[in-house]
Amino acid sequence: MKLHLIDRSTPRDTSFTAKVHEDSNFLKLWHYHPELELVVILKSDGNCFIGDGIEKFEPGDVFLIGKNTPHMWLNQEAYFADDPELVAKSIAIHFKKDFLGDHFFETPEMHHLSELFDRARFGVKFLNLQSEFLETVQTMLSLDGFHKTIAFLNILNTLSSHKDYKLLASSGYMKSFKVKTNKTLDRVYAYIFKNFNKDISLDAVAKIANMNATAFSRLFKRVNGKPFSRYVSEIRIGYACKLLLEEKVNISEVCYEVGFNNISNFNRQFKIIMGCNPSEYIKEHVNSYQEG
Known part of the structure; x- marks a missing residue:
């Protein structure tokens, strides 16, 4: 699967784009673009891949993806079965960091927004946003010109002060990722x-890399600072943690869902990476996850 550069540039008569995307499924394409992207999921679920992070998405979720950060939205298999009742719908806002001028976000009053844009290079998922936030985003779509821009700044301001969020890509991946030099x-x-x-x-x-x-x-x-097998295990265990916290499947089911062939190896790798076994992880984290 090749990494694609997608044209998300804005028309000449506007400084950013805000559109509703609705189809049978989201674009199943590993891609990047020089614009930042704010995404609000309205309908459908699945997994999003941002850098080397994997995160589930569902209606109401909000993500901010940074400039040139590779990502892909992958719906559940049911959304590829031509079922007219299943629809993937989202609001996507694309903008460049300098969409209001070269130095606008460098001013002291906008420093907090500049920091938000810097965090976005890892991919940000905002947690527990109020329902009013989604209504604000939807209302913005019907505005024009000045009022639309002010509304968008207010949206960014809200996100910049929201403390409940998670970063999705690892710093190691983002340090090693280069748009032009890391195609292999x-x-x-x-x-x-x-x-x-x-x-x-x-x-x-190795064959994919022609080596x-x-x-x-x-x-x-050399590039990632860890062996290939460890890298794959960390991705699998990271996704396993998300599944365990949701408590929708048991430990054995999680083991096979994330790609391990036997429970003993899963438990062993889980303890190496997380410092505890899956049962201990559930006891320690589930209550705080549900309360959050």
């Missing part, structure tokens, strides 16, 4: 994210 590993990352819950062999991934397994292993460890 882009293909590898895209393959991993698409197949993380399946069997992924070193030989198969032998030994050379690829050296390259991958």
Whole structure:
């Protein structure tokens, strides 16, 4: 799966774009663009891939994705079955950091928004936003010119002060990612994210990179600071943690859903990465997750 540059540029008569996207499913494409992207999910669910992070999405979720941060929205399989009752719908706002001028967000009064844009390079999911926020975004779509711009600044201001959020991509991935110079590993990352819950062999991934397994292993460890197998395990365990916190499936089901072939290996890798076993993780985190 190739990383694609998508044209999200704005028309000449506006400084940013805000549109409702509605189709049978979201664009299943690993891509990036120089614009930041604010996304509000209105209908459908699935997984979003932002950098090397994997996060579930559902109606009401709000994400901010940074400039040139690779991402993809992948609906559940049911949304690809031509069921007219299933619709994927979202509001997407695309804008550049300097959409109001080269120095507007460098002023002291706008420093907090500049910090928000910096966080966005990791991909941000905002948690527990009030329902009024979604109404504000939808209302903004019907405004024009000056009033629309002021409304959007108010939206960004609200997000900048919202403390309940999570960053999705790792700092290691974003440091290693280069739009123009990392095409070999882009293909590898895209393959991993698409197949993380399946069997992924070193030989198969090395072939995608057009390298032998030994050379690829050296390259991958040098760029990411960890072996390939550890990288894949961290992605799987990270996603397993999300599933465990939701309490919709038991530990054994989670094990196989995230790509492990047996429960003992899953438990072993979980403890290596998280410092505790899955049962201990649930006891420690579920209550605070539900309260949040």
